[in-house]
Amino acid sequence: MRIYLIVLAMFVLGACSTESAYKLIEESNFKGDVNGEKVMLFTLKNKNGLATQITNYGGRVVNLWLPDREGKFEDVVLGYNTFDGYLNSNEIYFGALIGRYGNRIANGKFSLDGKEYTLATNNGKNHLHGGIKGFNDVVWQGKKVNDHKLELTYMSKDMEEGYPGNVTIKVVYELTDANELKIEYWAKTDAPTFVNLTHHSFFNLHGAGKGSINDHVLFIDANNYTPVDDGLIPTGEIASVTGTPMDFTQPTAIGKRVDSDFDQLKYGLGYDHNWVLNHSKEKVRLAARISEPASGRAMEVYTNEPGLQFYGGNFLNGKDVGKYGLSYEHRTAFCLETQHFPDSPNHPHFPTTRLNPEDEYYSICIYKFITK
Numbered sequence: 001m002r003i004y005l006i007v008l009a010m011f012v013l014g015a016c017s018t019e020s021a022y023k024l025i026e027e028s029n030f031k032g033d034v035n036g037e038k039v040m041l042f043t044l045k046n047k048n049g050l051a052t053q054i055t056n057y058g059g060r061v062v063n064l065w066l067p068d069r070e071g072k073f074e075d076v077v078l079g080y081n082t083f084d085g086y087l088n089s090n091e092i093y094f095g096a097l098i099g100r101y102g103n104r105i106a107n108g109k110f111s112l113d114g115k116e117y118t119l120a121t122n123n124g125k126n127h128l129h130g131g132i133k134g135f136n137d138v139v140w141q142g143k144k145v146n147d148h149k150l151e152l153t154y155m156s157k158d159m160e161e162g163y164p165g166n167v168t169i170k171v172v173y174e175l176t177d178a179n180e181l182k183i184e185y186w187a188k189t190d191a192p193t194f195v196n197l198t199h200h201s202f203f204n205l206h207g208a209g210k211g212s213i214n215d216h217v218l219f220i221d222a223n224n225y226t227p228v229d230d231g232l233i234p235t236g237e238i239a240s241v242t243g244t245p246m247d248f249t250q251p252t253a254i255g256k257r258v259d260s261d262f263d264q265l266k267y268g269l270g271y272d273h274n275w276v277l278n279h280s281k282e283k284v285r286l287a288a289r290i291s292e293p294a295s296g297r298a299m300e301v302y303t304n305e306p307g308l309q310f311y312g313g314n315f316l317n318g319k320d321v322g323k324y325g326l327s328y329e330h331r332t333a334f335c336l337e338t339q340h341f342p343d344s345p346n347h348p349h350f351p352t353t354r355l356n357p358e359d360e361y362y363s364i365c366i367y368k369f370i371t372k
Contacts (some may be wrong), residue, residue, distance in 0.1 A: 009336035020071035056142035069296030074207035096136035102198035103342035119162035131161030161175030165191035187361035202333035205292035209326025214255025222275035303338035
């Protein structure tokens with residue numbers, strides 16, 4: 001009995017110690033509604049003390065607390081402490097689920113079964129991340145399955161933002177005991193359409209708003225990428241990374257070549273490109289690994305998708321002041337978005353994003369966290 005009480009006390013003290021290592025947001029900060037739909041904040045934890053909070057407004061990861069090698073926790077994703085913060089943000093994609101089509105579609109147009117569709121244009125003449133009101137701006141129906149799993153659902157109606165078909169989507173976030181933030185997507189449609197879902201957390205392994213990500217060391221398992229024009233639309237070419245600043249087949253500091261005299265980097269003001277992931281026999285395989293040497297925090301990305309968008313925070317400009325009163329400056333965050341290729345509907349040789357009524361869309365992204 002005495003041994004049991006000692007073990008129980010150690011467990012409680014450990015849990016209290018972890019809980020005191022970070023401060024979670026009050027769920028009341030996200031009480032609100034959009035067009036009568038209730039906005040909420042959900043808290044997920046795992047047995048190791050990791051925690052994340054997710055709102056059903058845009059399916060956004062609001063915070064994510066990770067320890068460094070000394071056990072000190074930091075919140076490593078950019079965002080806001082309140083629902084109003086997201087409503088008033090200049091950067092509308094912080095932590096969000098993206099759809100119906102992640103990334104860009106040229107001129108906001110595609111053809112499907114001989115019929116041309118016109119989408120909302122919200123990135124110059126192009127369509128970006130689902131349009132003017134993408135999945136990042138809708139209220140999802142949320143159900144907390146248990147302490148570490150959240151289920152979100154949404155019905156995207158026929159011709160929403162210009163896309164055909166009524167599409168039902170389910171997304172499950174799970175904070176596993178293996179220190180993974182696992183995101184799974186399912187979708188069904190009642191008419192042929194295009195679907196390309198992804199997740200848009202802005203990470204900084206120093207801690208959100210705590211310095212440049214140019215010292216982060218990145219590996220991407222990709223020998224090729226899809227070059228873009230000056231509007232960041234793929235040219236259709238699949239090009240080798242060899243001998244270019246796009247080569248992350250060996251771990252390389254992000255800032256080492258980001259300002260190279262290279263047209264692709266000039267078009268994106270830095271890295272904002274799709275990498276063509278190397279083939280693997282594994283359905284879900286390692287796509288990328290990124291580490292921050294000072295803290296020892298590292299993240300691996302696993303997916304079943306053919307592409308990975310790496311974005312280096314080039315359009316952050318300090319105008320957004322987020323959690324803890326910290327401003328989000330130029331290149332103080334990175335995104336690693338698992339996906340099919342941008343503008344695939346207009347490039348038949350790219351992996352197809354077509355979804356038919358007899359099929360079910362399934363995609364998975366796993367962010368696995370490690371300390372070194």
